[in-house]
Amino acid sequence: MDDWKPIALLPNADMRFALEGDFAAIVPPSDARIEKLRTDHPKFAELLGKFRSQFGQQVWPAVLLLKADAPDSYRTAEAITAFRDILAAAVVPFARSIRLTTDQPSPLLFSIPFQLYPWMLDNQYEHMMLTNPAELHVHLVEEFQGQTFPEQSHVSIQDHNVDKPLVGELLDRWKVRYSGVQVEWKDKALFRSLNMANEAAGIHALTAATFYDVGRSLALWVSAYEILAHPGGNGQSSYGTVSGLLEKVTWLNNNLSQAIHVVPGNPPQQKQLASWICKKVYNLRNDFLHGNDVAGDALLLNQKIIIDFAPCLFRLALTGLLDLKFSEDAPSTADAEATGKYIAKRMRFNQYQRSFENALLTAI
Numbered sequence: 385m386d387d388w389k390p391i392a393l394l395p396n397a398d399m400r401f402a403l404e405g406d407f408a409a410i411v412p413p414s415d416a417r418i419e420k421l422r423t424d425h426p427k428f429a430e431l432l433g434k435f436r437s438q439f440g441q442q443v444w445p446a447v448l449l450l451k452a453d454a455p456d457s458y459r460t461a462e463a464i465t466a467f468r469d470i471l472a473a474a475v476v477p478f479a480r481s482i483r484l485t486t487d488q489p490s491p492l493l494f495s496i497p498f499q500l501y502p503w504m505l506d507n508q509y510e511h512m513m514l515t516n517p518a519e520l521h522v523h524l525v526e527e528f529q530g531q532t533f534p535e536q537s538h539v540s541i542q543d544h545n546v547d548k549p550l551v552g553e554l555l556d557r558w559k560v561r562y563s564g565v566q567v568e569w570k571d572k573a574l575f576r577s578l579n580m581a582n583e584a585a586g587i588h589a590l591t592a593a594t595f596y597d598v599g600r601s602l603a604l605w606v607s608a609y610e611i612l613a614h615p616g617g618n619g620q621s622s623y624g625t626v627s628g629l630l631e632k633v634t635w636l637n638n639n640l641s642q643a644i645h646v647v648p649g650n651p652p653q654q655k656q657l658a659s660w661i662c663k664k665v666y667n668l669r670n671d672f673l674h675g676n677d678v679a680g681d682a683l684l685l686n687q688k689i690i691i692d693f694a695p696c697l698f699r700l701a702l703t704g705l706l707d708l709k710f711s712e713d714a715p716s717t718a719d720a721e722a723t724g725k726y727i728a729k730r731m732r733f734n735q736y737q738r739s740f741e742n743a744l745l746t747a748i
Contacts, residue, residue, distance in 0.1 A: 388417045389507075390428060391464055392448040392500040395435050395532045399446040401543040405555050407454040408467045413444040425509040427525045435530035443538045445501065445530075457564030462575075465500070466558060469578040472498040473702070474551035475541060476585045477695035478736065481743035484692050492545055493692075495585035496536040503528065535590050547736045550699065553706050554578075569616035570705065577612035581698055584608055588691075595683055598691050599672025605694035606669045609662075612701055623666050627659035630697065632704035636734055637741050645748075658700055661685070661693050661747050685747050696743045703737070710734055 388409070399412040411418060413432055422429035435443050448468065450459065457463065472495045479492040491497075505525070506513050512528055514521040532538055554574075561571045584604030588597035610621035613629050635641045645660035647653045655663070664685060671678050683690055702708070710733040715722035 386421065386424065386452050388421070388449040389452050390418075390421060390447050390505070391450045392468075392504055393432075393435075393445040393530075394448065394468075394498060395443065395445040395501050395530060396497040396499065396536055396538055397446040398444070398538050398540040400540060401546075403471050403546075403551070405467060406559050407451045407458045408464070408558075409449045410468070410471055411447055411449060413447065415447075417449060418447055425505075427509050428505060430525055431505055431512075431528065431530070434525075434528055435532065437532050437538065438534050443532055446541075448500070455564055458562050460562070463558075463562040465579065466562065466575045468498055468500060469575065469582045470551060470554040470558060471541075471546075472582045472585060473554065473578050473699075474547040475545055477699040478547045478739065479545065480692045480695045481699075481739045484688055484696065484743035484746045485739070491536065491539040492541065494536065494587045495582050496533055496587060497539040497541060498582065499533055501530070503530070535587050547699070549708050549733055549736055550702060550706075553708060557706075569614075573611055573614055573616070574702075574705070577608050580604060580608040580611055581695070584698075585695060595678070595680060596672065598683055599669070599678070601691060602665060602669040602694060603673055605691075605698060606666060608698055609701055612698075612705060623663060626701060627655065627662055629701045629704035630658040630662060631656060632707070633658065633700055634707075634709045635741065636737055637745070640741055640744065657744050657748065658697065661744060662697050665690065665694055665697065688746050693743070693747060696740050699740055700744075703740075708737070 391408075394410065397410075399410060402409055402411040402415055409417075418432075422432065432444060432447075433442075435445055437443055448464065450464070475492050475498075476495055479490045482488065483490060483493060502516055503512050503514050503523075505511070512523045512525055514523075557571060557574060561567055561575055581604075584601055584607070586601070588601050609626040613625040614621040615625065640657050643654045643656050645655050645657055647655045647660055647663045668678070668682055668690060670676070671682070685693060710730050712726070712729070715726055717723055
């Protein structure tokens with residue numbers, strides 16, 4: 385009996401590490417579990433070898449695996465896509481923060497590499513299956529010719545591309561959220577928000593892009609914020625609840641904790657930089673969705689592309705919600721070796737938060 389079952393393929397993801405959860409994993413084709421499945425199930429091996437780019441180059445898709453003895457609650461479409469959403473949330477915002485501070489392009493700025501392929505083998509490793517809201521279809525593996533999604537090339541995703549503090553916390557939350565037991569509202573809201581963020585992170589337009597496409601993406605990012613910040617029940621979510629999450633962040637740079645940035649209103653408010661940028665995103669989103677005139681320069685903030693700030697704010701809202709901060713107690717200063725390890729661990733943890741903080745500072 386197989387210990388792990390292949391559930392979905394990610395043809396645009398060239399995974400160079402394994403994202404491991406207790407009941408699920410996203411792994412490269414070289415993973416030992418994939419090698420065993422290829423040996424035990426020749427049609428699965430055939431399937432993996434049939435993917436090409438649009439120009440005929442062979443590519444090897446990443447594989448989303450589910451543990452064979454995983455409880456049924458982890459086998460739902462929602463749980464499986466939520467696991468994928470964790471990887472997207474841990475990669476895309478981090479890549480955007482780096483672009484804001486370095487102006488360097490990256491193939492990881494969008495969520496295309498994390499799309500799940502619509503065709504997959506059935507449970508018996510016999511036939512190809514396609515199931516979505518449009519159709520249910522069955523076909524032969526022998527006739528299958530797989531391709532990467534055409535919007536973007538096969539993309540290498542390495543361990544250093546992943547926001548480690550965030551991914552670790554989200555994997556723990558995923559286990560709780562889909563355990564089958566009653567969970568708190570914030571756990572439901574968290575993964576609903578991650579799903580929206582994955583859509584927001586898609587390429588604005590596949591071709592013939594206009595700046596209106598940016599407006600739709602901004603709208604999705606704001607929706608992801610508001611889902612995350614929603615108090616539940618009959619409560620409401622708005623700029624106020626979202627900025628409240630941002631103001632829960634424990635900032636490493638003290639300048640970011642200062643409420644010195646004026647947000648227009650009646651009366652005007654003094655806000656932290658993150659909340660000030662968030663208001664800019666909200667205002668632009670409103671102009672797009674309400675049909676107001678939008679000038680081209682409105683898409684820039686201090687000569688930076690404003691859409692890049694949106695996913696950074698999402699990560700920081702997650703930081704506020706999840707209380708992501710280094711909280712390990714320091715050892716005795718008399719123990720030099722333990723102190724050195726502690727400092728190195730704290731620096732590794734904080735490097736991701738610093739990247740997002742430095743990204744925000746480019747707005748002024």
